[in-house]
Amino acid sequence: MGKTLVEKILGEHVGHDVRPNEFAGVRVDLAYVQDGTGPLTVRQLEKIGLEKLYDPQRSLVFLDHASPSPRQELSNDHKLLRDFCRKTNAIISDIGNGISHNVVSERYARPGDVIVGADSHTCTNGAMCAFATGMGSTDIAVAMALGHTWMRVPESWKVIVTGMFQKGVYAKDFMLYLIGTIEADGATYKALEFSGFAIDSLSMTGRFTIANMAVECGAKAGLFNSDEATAQFLDEQGRADDFKPISADSDADYEKILEFDAGTLEPMIACPHFVDNVQPIGSVEPVGVDQVFIGTSTNGRLEDFRTAAAILKGRKVAGGTRLLITPGSRKVLLDGMADGTFQTLAEAGGVITGPGCGACVGVHEGVLGDGEVCLSTQNRNFKGRMGNPKASLYLASPATAAATAVNGTITDPREFI
Amino acid sequence: METLTGKAWKFGDGISTDHIAPGRLFHLRSNLPELAKHVLEDARSEFASQVQQGDFVIGGRNFGQGSSREHAPTIIKMAGVSAVIAKSFARIFFRNCINVGLPALILDTDGINEGDRLELALLTGELKNLTRNETYTFPPLPPLMANILSDGGLVEHIKKHKDFKLD
Numbered sequence: 264m265g266k267t268l269v270e271k272i273l274g275e276h277v278g279h280d281v282r283p284n285e286f287a288g289v290r291v292d293l294a295y296v297q298d299g300t301g302p303l304t305v306r307q308l309e310k311i312g313l314e315k316l317y318d319p320q321r322s323l324v325f326l327d328h329a330s331p332s333p334r335q336e337l338s339n340d341h342k343l344l345r346d347f348c349r350k351t352n353a354i355i356s357d358i359g360n361g362i363s364h365n366v367v368s369e370r371y372a373r374p375g376d377v378i379v380g381a382d383s384h385t386c387t388n389g390a391m392c393a394f395a396t397g398m399g400s401t402d403i404a405v406a407m408a409l410g411h412t413w414m415r416v417p418e419s420w421k422v423i424v425t426g427m428f429q430k431g432v433y434a435k436d437f438m439l440y441l442i443g444t445i446e447a448d449g450a451t452y453k454a455l456e457f458s459g460f461a462i463d464s465l466s467m468t469g470r471f472t473i474a475n476m477a478v479e480c481g482a483k484a485g486l487f488n489s490d491e492a493t494a495q496f497l498d499e500q501g502r503a504d505d506f507k508p509i510s511a512d513s514d515a516d517y518e519k520i521l522e523f524d525a526g527t528l529e530p531m532i533a534c535p536h537f538v539d540n541v542q543p544i545g546s547v548e549p550v551g552v553d554q555v556f557i558g559t560s561t562n563g564r565l566e567d568f569r570t571a572a573a574i575l576k577g578r579k580v581a582g583g584t585r586l587l588i589t590p591g592s593r594k595v596l597l598d599g600m601a602d603g604t605f606q607t608l609a610e611a612g613g614v615i616t617g618p619g620c621g622a623c624v625g626v627h628e629g630v631l632g633d634g635e636v637c638l639s640t641q642n643r644n645f646k647g648r649m650g651n652p653k654a655s656l657y658l659a660s661p662a663t664a665a666a667t668a669v670n671g672t673i674t675d676p677r678e679f680i
Numbered sequence: 681m682e683t684l685t686g687k688a689w690k691f692g693d694g695i696s697t698d699h700i701a702p703g704r705l706f707h708l709r710s711n712l713p714e715l716a717k718h719v720l721e722d723a724r725s726e727f728a729s730q731v732q733q734g735d736f737v738i739g740g741r742n743f744g745q746g747s748s749r750e751h752a753p754t755i756i757k758m759a760g761v762s763a764v765i766a767k768s769f770a771r772i773f774f775r776n777c778i779n780v781g782l783p784a785l786i787l788d789t790d791g792i793n794e795g796d797r798l799e800l801a802l803l804t805g806e807l808k809n810l811t812r813n814e815t816y817t818f819p820p821l822p823p824l825m826a827n828i829l830s831d832g833g834l835v836e837h838i839k840k841h842k843d844f845k846l847d
Contacts, residue, residue, distance in 0.1 A: 286846060287846075300748060329707075334707050340709070340710055382748055383747050401780070402779060412844075413824060448741055451771055625703035626703060645746055646696075646722055647722045650704040
């Protein structure tokens with residue numbers, strides 16, 4: 264019997280072959296926290312009395328959620344985290360560096376790694392063929408101190424996507440469609456392993472988008488094979504040596520196989536207030552939008568901003584609509600400044616913020632007013648997500664976001680492509 | 681482990697961590713007693729001020745979906761809640777509940793109504809509905825999670841065993 268990606272990666276980190284539903288101690292290659300979860304991690308380490316980290320150079324602290332800090336309480340949290348890194352030699356990724364998951368992809372994640380983070384979207388780096396999953400602050404505290412954690416080996420589902428995406432349809436649209444189909448708890452405790460022609464043809468940007476949202480249908484992880492696209496991405500980051508090809512065996516045992524045809528998909532929208540409240544764009548009322556937000560660990564990469572810029576070039580954001588642009592990392596900011604992408608977006612009327620989580624978490628940089636509507640490229644639209652429970656949030660691709668910014672109402676991007 | 685008694689507070693499907701510990705109160709995460717005054721505020725605004733020591737939070741499907749913020753189960757526990765009982769839980773929230781020492785039980789909650797008096801005996805795996813004179817049983821936790829919970833949470837568990845006690 265062959266092995267799934269999960270069985271291959273976890274087996275190596277447990278020390279023997281593993282099967283689904285087994286409880287095992289798992290060696291951890293990388294553990295990280297962010298400024299919303301990290302202060303509790305620091306305090307829990309103190310409570311347990313563990314002050315030495317197992318491998319400080321593989322323990323990361325990101326200041327990305329409230330970045331730069333908008334208020335004194337959060338400035339004190341940042342101070343606590345910076346002091347912690349000084350004391351323990353853990354690596355600090357300070358304000359302006361970008362979102363944890365995006366920076367982990369660029370600088371740290373390697374195919375075959377086990378990565379745990381105190382952030383639910385840690386699953387993003389499943390796109391790197393890492394077993395990457397989110398946990399709470401105390402679990403990460405223990406992982407940083409001991410160098411291992413415990414896991415229940417998840418059952419794997421094979422998600423095959425055949426065909427080719429039509430113009431104006433992207434990885435985001437597929438993932439919203441999948442979540443709408445199986446619902447927000449459809450894959451709870453499972454690992455999704457993506458394959459098929461449409462997946463193999465995707466750039467890493469599209470794979471990150473899909474892996475990022477695996478948690479939105481309950482999954483513990485969403486993984487991709489490590490192939491030419493992975494090798495090229497690592498090469499672009501100056502980390503060609505970190506590449507290792509890994510693929511699931513063709514005779515691996517999956518609990519379930521789901522098949523989709525990319526060619527039949529349309530641009531999709533998740534409507535308020537649940538990620539699985541998904542409709543094809545043609546069925547969504549052309550609601551007026553106060554704010555459009557492009558960025559996040561879901562869609563904050565250079566290719567995402569280029570897609571938006573191609574639509575916004577020579578056009579203006581509609582009167583009465585605000586367009587917020589938040590690069591996912593410093594590298595994205597620098598690359599997008601060098602190639603003129605952010606120039607185009609700013610000329611169209613976009614507000615370019617520093618790299619980080621931006622408006623997504625409702626802390627700063629674009630909190631919504633009562634009754635306001637936002638269309639965002641982020642991964643969640645729960646009531647209150649962007650800082651106001653009286654506001655409404657729609658989720659879509661960067662192309663749909665750009666088209667919506669131009670018209671000021673929810674708009675099919677194919678009008679502009 | 682003692683028997684826990686209190687009344688049921690009913691919540692619907694898909695209660696997210698933003699309902700429990702809203703993002704707009706992000707700055708209170710290092711001030712948990714203050715954050716706890718807002719627990720579940722965006723789902724039921726009266727809950728935080730009226731919940732009594734020992735009461736139960738009763739959810740539907742996918743309770744605790746969303747973020748990994750451990751502050752969510754922590755402030756439910758700080759509010760005096762005996763246990764969260766739901767048809768299903770989001771994975772990270774479930775693990776966090778056990779890590780903070782808050783029992784999380786999977787049960788068909790349709791038969792429990794708002795205000796029902798409940799009595800939970802964790803050791804025997806029984807939940808009694810005193811109002812309806814019914815008894816429900818729930819599946820036991822996996823051994824490691826049962827150990828963590830009975831130690832009072834992950835901090836105490838690691839202090840005691842110096843590592844995870846896998847069996």
